[in-house]
Every structure is written in structure tokens, then in C-alpha cells.
Amino acid sequence: MQTLVHAARRYPIVAATILVAVVGLALWLAGAAAAVQWLFSGFGLFVAGIEAVGMARQLRRGSFGIDFLAITAIVATVLVGEYLATLIIVLMLSGGAALEDYAVNRAKRELNALLKRAPQVAHRVRDGQAEVEDVPAGEVRVGDLILVRPAEIVPVDGDLVSDGAAFDESSLTGESLPVERGSGDPVLSGSINGRAAATIRATSTAANSQYQQIIALVEEASASKAPVVRLADRYAVPFTAVSLAIAGLAWLLSGDPTRFAEVLVVATPCPLLISAPVAFMGGMSRAARNGIIVKGGGVLETLARARTVVFDKTGTLTHGQPTIVGVRPEHPFTERNLLALAASAEQYSSHVLAASVIVAARDRGLELTSTERASEVPANGVVARLGDLEVMVGKLSFVADRAPDAAATPLDGGELAIYVAVDGRFAGSIVAADRLRDNAKATISAFAARGVRDTVMLTGDARPTAEHIAELVGITRVQADCLPRDKVDAVRAIAGRPVIMVGDGVNDAPVLAAADVGIAMGAKGATAASESADVVILLDDLSRTARAVAIGQDTIRIALQSIWLGIALSLGLMLLAAFGFIPATAGALSQELVDLATILNALRAIGGRRDAAVSAASTPVRLAPSAART
Numbered sequence: 232m233q234t235l236v237h238a239a240r241r242y243p244i245v246a247a248t249i250l251v252a253v254v255g256l257a258l259w260l261a262g263a264a265a266a267v268q269w270l271f272s273g274f275g276l277f278v279a280g281i282e283a284v285g286m287a288r289q290l291r292r293g294s295f296g297i298d299f300l301a302i303t304a305i306v307a308t309v310l311v312g313e314y315l316a317t318l319i320i321v322l323m324l325s326g327g328a329a330l331e332d333y334a335v336n337r338a339k340r341e342l343n344a345l346l347k348r349a350p351q352v353a354h355r356v357r358d359g360q361a362e363v364e365d366v367p368a369g370e371v372r373v374g375d376l377i378l379v380r381p382a383e384i385v386p387v388d389g390d391l392v393s394d395g396a397a398f399d400e401s402s403l404t405g406e407s408l409p410v411e412r413g414s415g416d417p418v419l420s421g422s423i424n425g426r427a428a429a430t431i432r433a434t435s436t437a438a439n440s441q442y443q444q445i446i447a448l449v450e451e452a453s454a455s456k457a458p459v460v461r462l463a464d465r466y467a468v469p470f471t472a473v474s475l476a477i478a479g480l481a482w483l484l485s486g487d488p489t490r491f492a493e494v495l496v497v498a499t500p501c502p503l504l505i506s507a508p509v510a511f512m513g514g515m516s517r518a519a520r521n522g523i524i525v526k527g528g529g530v531l532e533t534l535a536r537a538r539t540v541v542f543d544k545t546g547t548l549t550h551g552q553p554t555i556v557g558v559r560p561e562h563p564f565t566e567r568n569l570l571a572l573a574a575s576a577e578q579y580s581s582h583v584l585a586a587s588v589i590v591a592a593r594d595r596g597l598e599l600t601s602t603e604r605a606s607e608v609p610a611n612g613v614v615a616r617l618g619d620l621e622v623m624v625g626k627l628s629f630v631a632d633r634a635p636d637a638a639a640t641p642l643d644g645g646e647l648a649i650y651v652a653v654d655g656r657f658a659g660s661i662v663a664a665d666r667l668r669d670n671a672k673a674t675i676s677a678f679a680a681r682g683v684r685d686t687v688m689l690t691g692d693a694r695p696t697a698e699h700i701a702e703l704v705g706i707t708r709v710q711a712d713c714l715p716r717d718k719v720d721a722v723r724a725i726a727g728r729p730v731i732m733v734g735d736g737v738n739d740a741p742v743l744a745a746a747d748v749g750i751a752m753g754a755k756g757a758t759a760a761s762e763s764a765d766v767v768i769l770l771d772d773l774s775r776t777a778r779a780v781a782i783g784q785d786t787i788r789i790a791l792q793s794i795w796l797g798i799a800l801s802l803g804l805m806l807l808a809a810f811g812f813i814p815a816t817a818g819a820l821s822q823e824l825v826d827l828a829t830i831l832n833a834l835r836a837i838g839g840r841r842d843a844a845v846s847a848a849s850t851p852v853r854l855a856p857s858a859a860r861t
Contacts (some may be wrong), residue, residue, distance in 0.1 A: 258673025513836030514786030534783030
């Protein structure tokens with residue numbers, strides 16, 4: 232019941248039309264047919280007046296819509312006494328507008344989740360005291376000491392006071408690995424602390440910090456988007472002109488003004504008003520069955536016309552999580568015992584790469600050794616006493632202090648290495664990489680097959696890594712070392728429009744909003760990216776981005792077919808009415824058959840079969856070493 236009340240408030244004309252129809256039916260059953268005619272006709276003229284006011288506002292803005300013909304048709308049916316046709320035209324007019332409004336405004340919560348994710352509380356440390364007080368993030372002042380607990384979001388920009396810490400900045404910069412910070416280094420708000428508590432000294436208030444600047448970019452980009460023109464409005468002027476010309480000629484040649492009204496009865500623009508929204512809703516339903524949420528019919532139309540696609544790298548083309556892709560032992564160590572020793576030591580490290588080493592060891596069924604004698608040197612590595620062995624794991628410079636024979640491991644295109652020493656002797660290295668998504672290359676090819684051949688990568692990662700991945704998947708242009716503002720500027724500068732942007736992190740939220748169509752990989756990506764995007768992929772499947780374009784193109788093709796079918800049938804009926812073969816009453820009934828035909832055709836957009844998922848062998852991708860313990 233509450234849902235019905237909400238729908239009635241949101242679409243009052245539709246609700247009022249249904250109510251008038253119910254009251255009219257009751258009056259007709261009571262034998263008051265004259266009252267029904269007055270009720271339907273009066274209500275039709277009332278709605279026509281409302282629409283006329285809206286049309287006048289549109290004309291002042293230089294826009295001419297299909298509503299003019301609908302208003303004329305309502306008035307014409309009233310004049311010839313076809314009051315039932317009057318109500319049907321009103322229902323089609325208001326119902327089509329409601330469907331379109333629902334399709335366009337499904338997701339008006341673009342910034343809500345972004346604002347909710349913004350850090351709300353800060354743990355302020357009183358100078359010279361061990362006491363910590365929780366205060367709203369907005370009350371933090373420059374110079375305050377802030378405690379950031381493990382896995383917490385940094386509330387404000389600051390400088391690190393602790394000796395060292397690792398921060399996950401992937402949602403801000405696109406860097407897939409945690410960034411090591413030493414004492415005095417800057418720390419960005421919105422980044423996520425590692426597995427050890429850290430203390431920072433605030434250098435900005437919450438309002439002036441990096442995260443809030445990203446929110447402002449999203450607001451700015453969203454506000455700058457041009458509204459989508461309704462598909463039916465593009466046919467408004469020619470269809471209206473032809474309809475009025477036929478009606479006028481029929482009146483002129485016959486000398487009977489009734490012919491004018493009879494032609495306009497069958498010229499009602501219901502097929503144009505209703506077929507596109509129905510097709511859009513069908514396309515959106517088909518997309519949802521494929522794990523793709525499309526936020527409005529206009530988005531499908533823009534997807535269908537797209538000419539350029541832009542990708543983020545980390546978390547979009549790649550999985551965004553480092554995995555172990557190689558173990559390179561030095562004699563006499565083997566791969567298995569080197570990995571087992573390293574994983575045993577890494578149990579006592581807070582670095583995210585430690586988790587990757589442990590997972591790799593457990594996947595191979597290796598037994599890990601526990602110890603009570605282990606210590607971590609922040610931003611460098613860990614030392615552990617495992618039985619009679621002293622094991623060091625971490626950066627090359629860290630390991631080389633105890634093992635002078637340690638040597639850099641040859642790496643390819645952005646690989647990173649974790650070095651291991653045992654009892655002061657270099658034992659080897661473990662190589663990590665981020666894996667390219669299985670179907671990344673096939674997705675680029677699928678875009679090209681759909682006419683989207685201009686491909687771009689925008690990433691905050693290092694250029695060698697970006698270029699390496701671009702070469703693997705077939706992307707033509709690369710811009711690396713990008714901050715959020717750089718990405719927004721780059722997308723706005725692209726000439727081949729419309730532009731699709733595919734991303735997943737908080738740093739992608741502004742550019743997703745700035746693109747003609749923003750597609751967020753929402754299965755694992757940040758909520759902020761999903762909320763600022765026009766399309767959200769609910770599955771961790773990059774190929775769905777190209778499928779969204781295919782669904783958009785199919786939907787627009789069916790919508791246009793429905794519009795042209797309606798126009799062709801309406802023109803045929805208009806010509807018959809012009810020669811007096813179709814009276815007004817029969818014309819109203821025949822026009823509803825035209826409406827039914829166009830709606831049934833438009834519903835074909837909902838019948839697309841779910842595409843089979845593409846599976847291919849995973850390809851390891853080389854990571855930039857900028858943030859690694861290397």
C-alpha cells in the first residue's frame with residue numbers, strides 16, 4: 232500500500248487518470264453516460280492545459296517535443312466527442328512519461344554512498360598523553376595527532392609520525408600495492424591503513440583533504456553532464472508536420488472539419504511516446520539479467536552510440552591483488568623450502584605482500600613454522616628465528632645488510648621481488664605480480680566489433696607497467712601517473728564521443744561522472760565509483776562492459792523499429808481517415824491496435840538471451856615496483 236501511495240505521489244497524472252477511469256466506469260454502470268463524457272473530456276482538457284504549459288517552457292528553451300501533437304490529439308478527440316479516446320491518449324501520454332522518468336531516475340543517489348564512506352570519526356591523541364578521544368572528522372584541526380587503527384580509513388591528510396607504515400591507496404591513486412611511508416612522509420585521507428596502528432599529524436582539515444576534493448570533483452562532473460534528449464522528440468517535428476498537413480488537406484479538400492479531427496484521432500503520438508520507454512525498460516531488464524545495472528534509458532542510447540572506451544588499470548583490467556607467480560631459490564635451497572621459510576617469517580609481518588606469500592605456501596600444502604622470536608622493521612621487512620635458522624624477508628637493501636651476497640633479481644615489465652636471506656646468506660627471491668583479467672583482451676576485441684575502436688588507458692600507476700598491460704590487451708593509447716583531476720581532464724579532451732569510462736576505485740568516481748557513460752566494476756570496487764557511474768557491473772567480469780554496449784545497441788535498434796512501425800501504421804490510418812474510410816470511433820479503436828503492435832515489438836528488447844561468460848587462461852601482469860618492498 233505504501234508503495235502505491237509513493238507511486239501516486241511521484242506520478243500524479245497517471246494516478247489521477249486511473250482514478251478518473253474507475254469513477255467513469257462506475258458512472259457508466261449507473262446509467263450516467265453524459266456525466267462520463269463530461270468527466271473524461273474535462274479531465275483531458277485539464278491535462279492538455281498542464282502539458283501546454285510545459286510545452287511553452289520547452290519552446291522557450293528552444294526545444295520542440297512530441298507533446299504538441301498529443302495536446303492537439305486530446306483537443307481533437309474532445310471536439311468530436313470521442314471521450315474514451317481522450318482518456319486513453321492521456322493515459323498513454325502520462326504513462327509513457329512516467330516510464331521514461333522512472334528509467335532515467337532509477338538512481339538519483341549518486342553521492343550518498345560516497346558521502347557515507349567519507350571518514351566520520353577521528354581518534355585524536357592529546358599531546359603528551361596516552362589518552363585517545365573520538366571526535367567528528369570535521370573537528371580535526373591542522374597539527375592534531377590522529378591515531379589510525381589497523382584497516383581504518385585515514386580521516387584527514389597528514390604526515391606520518393610513526394616510524395613507518397603501509398597504506399592501501401588503490402582506491403585513490405590506482406596503485407595496486409600498499410605504499411610504504413616513513414616518518415615525516417605525507418599520508419592521504421581516504422587511504423586504508425595496514426595491519427599495524429599508525430599515528431599521523433594532520434596537515435589539512437577534513438574539508439580540505441584529498442578525499443573531500445574527490446567528492447567535489449564528482450559533484451562538479453555530475454553537474455556538468457548535458458541532459459539526454461528523448462528519443463521520441465527527434466521525430467516530433469516531422470511527424471507533427473506530416474500529421475497536421477494530412478489533417479488540413481483532408482479538411483480543405485472535403486470541406487468537412489470532422490475530417491480534421493478524424494485524422495488527428497488516428498495520428499495520436501502514443502507509439503512514439505510509449506514504444507521507446509518500453510524498449511528501454513526491456514533493455515534494462517535484459518541488462519540486469521546479465522548482471523549489469525543501467526541507470527536510465529538515456530544511458531542505453533549513449534552506449535549504443537559510443538566511439539571511445541577508456542579503462543582504468545588496477546582492479547579493472549587487472550584483478551588489483553598481487554599473487555605469487557615465481558619462486559627463484561639460490562643453491563642449496565629449493566622452491567618449496569624457500570617459500571616455506573619466507574611464509575613462516577611473513578606470518579609476523581603486517582605488509583599485504585606477506586599475506587600473498589602465506590597464501591601461496593598454503594596453496595602448495597607447505598607447513599609453516601611458528602616462533603615467538605620475530606620482529607618487523609616497518610617499510611623494510613621482517614626477521615624471524617625459526618628453530619636454528621634466522622630468516623629475513625623484505626626489501627633488497629634490507630636483506631643485503633645481513634646477506635652481502637644478495638643480488639637483484641631480473642624482472643620483466645613491472646614485476647616485483649621479495650628477497651630472502653637465511654643465516655646471513657642470500658637464499659633467493661619470490662616474484663609477485665597482478666594478474667590480467669582472463670578476458671581483458673577479448674573484451675577490447677568485443678568493443679571493436681561493436682564499433683568502439685578507440686581505446687585508452689588512464690592510470691595512476693607507473694608508465695612501464697601501464698604500457699606493458701596496454702600492449703598485452705591491445706589498447707592504443709596510454710596516460711600513466713594520473714591523479715583524479717588528470718583523468719577528468721583527459722576524458723573531457725577526447726574528441727571521439729560519446730566516451731565510455733570503465734573503472735572501480737574511489738579515484739575513478741570523478742572521471743566516471745565526467746564521462747558520457749561511466750561503467751563501474753562494482754563487484755569488488757568502491758561504492759563511490761558505483762554511485763557516480765551510469766552503469767554498474769555486479770559481477771567480477773570485465774566482458775560485461777562490452778555486453779552493455781551490445782545490449783544498448785540492440786535496445787535502440789528495437790526502439791527505432793517500434794517507432795517506425797508506429798509511424799508507418801499511423802500514416803496508413805491517417806490516409807484512410809482523410810478519405811473518410813475510418814470514422815472517429817473506429818479510428819480511436821484502430822489506433823489502440825497500432826499502440827499494441829508497437830508495444831509488443833518494443834517488448835522484444837526484454838527477450839535477449841543471457842550471453843555465455845567468456846573464460847580464458849589467466850595471464851600474469853607485471854606490477855610497477857614503486858610501492859613494493861623491493
